[in-house]
Amino acid sequence: MGVVEWRFEADDLARLRFAFSPMWELVASLRVLRAPARHSVHLAWLRAVRPRLEAIDLSELFALAPTYGYMADFLTPPPDTPLPDFAAELARVRLTSPEKASEEAGWVETPDTRSIDRFRADPVGGVQRVADTLGAYWELALAEFWPRVYGLLEADLMWRSRRLATGGATALFADLHPLVRWERDRLITTGTWCHSGEPTGDGVVLVPSAFRWPDIATMTEPYQPMLVYPARGVGTLWEAGPPPAPGALAALIGKTRAQLLLSLCHPASTTALARRMSLTPGAVSQHLTVLSGNGLVARRRLGREVLYRRTATGDALVSSS
Numbered sequence: 001m002g003v004v005e006w007r008f009e010a011d012d013l014a015r016l017r018f019a020f021s022p023m024w025e026l027v028a029s030l031r032v033l034r035a036p037a038r039h040s041v042h043l044a045w046l047r048a049v050r051p052r053l054e055a056i057d058l059s060e061l062f063a064l065a066p067t068y069g070y071m072a073d074f075l076t077p078p079p080d081t082p083l084p085d086f087a088a089e090l091a092r093v094r095l096t097s098p099e100k101a102s103e104e105a106g107w108v109e110t111p112d113t114r115s116i117d118r119f120r121a122d123p124v125g126g127v128q129r130v131a132d133t134l135g136a137y138w139e140l141a142l143a144e145f146w147p148r149v150y151g152l153l154e155a156d157l158m159w160r161s162r163r164l165a166t167g168g169a170t171a172l173f174a175d176l177h178p179l180v181r182w183e184r185d186r187l188i189t190t191g192t193w194c195h196s197g198e199p200t201g202d203g204v205v206l207v208p209s210a211f212r213w214p215d216i217a218t219m220t221e222p223y224q225p226m227l228v229y230p231a232r233g234v235g236t237l238w239e240a241g242p243p244p245a246p247g248a249l250a251a252l253i254g255k256t257r258a259q260l261l262l263s264l265c266h267p268a269s270t271t272a273l274a275r276r277m278s279l280t281p282g283a284v285s286q287h288l289t290v291l292s293g294n295g296l297v298a299r300r301r302l303g304r305e306v307l308y309r310r311t312a313t314g315d316a317l318v319s320s321s
Contacts, residue, residue, distance in 0.1 A: 002193040004218045006204060006225060008185045013169060015203025018161060019079035020153040023089035024228065026134065026142050027075045028211035030058070030065045041213060044238035049141045056136050063115035064108060064130065069192070072104040075130070078205050078224035082157075086138055086146075094131045098123035147275030148237065149210050155266040156208040156231040158307060177216050177229045189227065195220045210234050249317065253296075257287050261296060261314055267307040 006012075032039040033053075036046055065071035074096040077089065102123040105116055119126035142149070164172040173182035179190040187204065200221055208231035209217075217228040249258040256277070263276055270288065274281040288308055291297045296314035300307050310318070 002191050002195075004189045004191060004193070004195045004220065005197075006187045007196075007198050008169075008187065009198065012199045012203055015199070016164070016169075016206065017082070017203060018157045018206050018208075019082045019084070020150075020157060020207055020209070021076065021079040021084060021089060022086040022138075022142070022146060022150075023084075023093070023134070024076045024079075024207060024209060025146075025149055025211050026086070026138055027061075027065055027071070028209060029141060030061055031067050032211055033058075034062065034067045039211070039213065041234055042211065042238070045145065048145075052140045053137075056133065056140060058133065058137065059112065060115045060119060060126075060130060061133055061137070063110045063112040064105060064119070066108060066110040069109050070107055072101070072108055073219060073223060074101050074104055074127075075134075076219075078219060078226040079207065080224075083154075086143075090131060090135055090138075093134065094128065096127050098127060101127050151268065151272045151276040152210055152233055152237050153208050153231055154268060154272045155233065158267045159232060160206065160208070179216055180227070180229065187227070189216060189218055191216070191218060197221070199225045208232075210237055252317075253291075256283075257291055260284065260287055261291060261310060261318060264297060264308060264310045264314070267300070267309040269305050269307055273308070 029042075029045075032042050032046065033050070036043060061075075065075060075093065077092045077096075079089070080092075081088075102120045105119050105123070105126075108116060110116060119130070160172060160176075169182050169187075173180055173187065181188050195218075197220075202224060204225045204227060207226055207228045209228050210231055212228050213230040213234045215230070217226075219226040219228075249261070252258075253261070256279070259277060260273060263273060268276070270281050270284050273279075273288075274284045277284065288297060288299075291314070292299060292308075295311055296317060297308050298311050300309070
């Protein structure tokens, strides 16, 4: 059993940040495909995508990201913005140096040594080939479902950010995962390998994940230090559609506005709500304006985004319906 330990100075804690990554979700989903019993929460997704995958050869990706143990880090570069898009992350994978890709491929333990040998024999072509496969796999397996996953990850990110703001690191890490703990000035995770040091670069990035559930993952130097943990509410991810609007509430304010109000159990942006509700951002914005004008939701700016949340009046209306 290994331990990864980061020692934090005051400025390291100030540089702690959150982000999420469509590329990380995509690569993590490769393990879900091959170990469905361990990831039973995603069975609905598996049933939907498996018939589509007969048209694509995933053997090289499976070799680089085996079911257990180390997977090549270049496949999942730490997100460099809070909300990266898949195209930008795929471009970063394509820019991986052949030397780094070959070295990391050599660290992978997999029974498919033929695929690893092929990749290392021509890492320049291998990186481009793997990037092409990732792009095709994204279109077949995750692009359609990304708005739903995005909404879950965004809700977790907002909840954790509030925990950090109100209770500091102790509150943030108290229930992040059983294998993660905060001790005075140290962030400690238990896993399969060892590392000890101070966070480098821009500090530690905390990345909620749907497809990594129920495990954690860490990445250290020479990459940006990163801790991946299961997002809250993964068990509800594949529930169909937005929450049903109670009849009385829908009759009072309309079905769509009732569903929006119910969806705001956690703060969310207009974009996330539009994806979750299968509406245009403009339509969501109009409904939010009405709800805000009647004191049922409030808005708050967080960086470049505006987040909406239910007010106490909105909570009372939902609970009474």
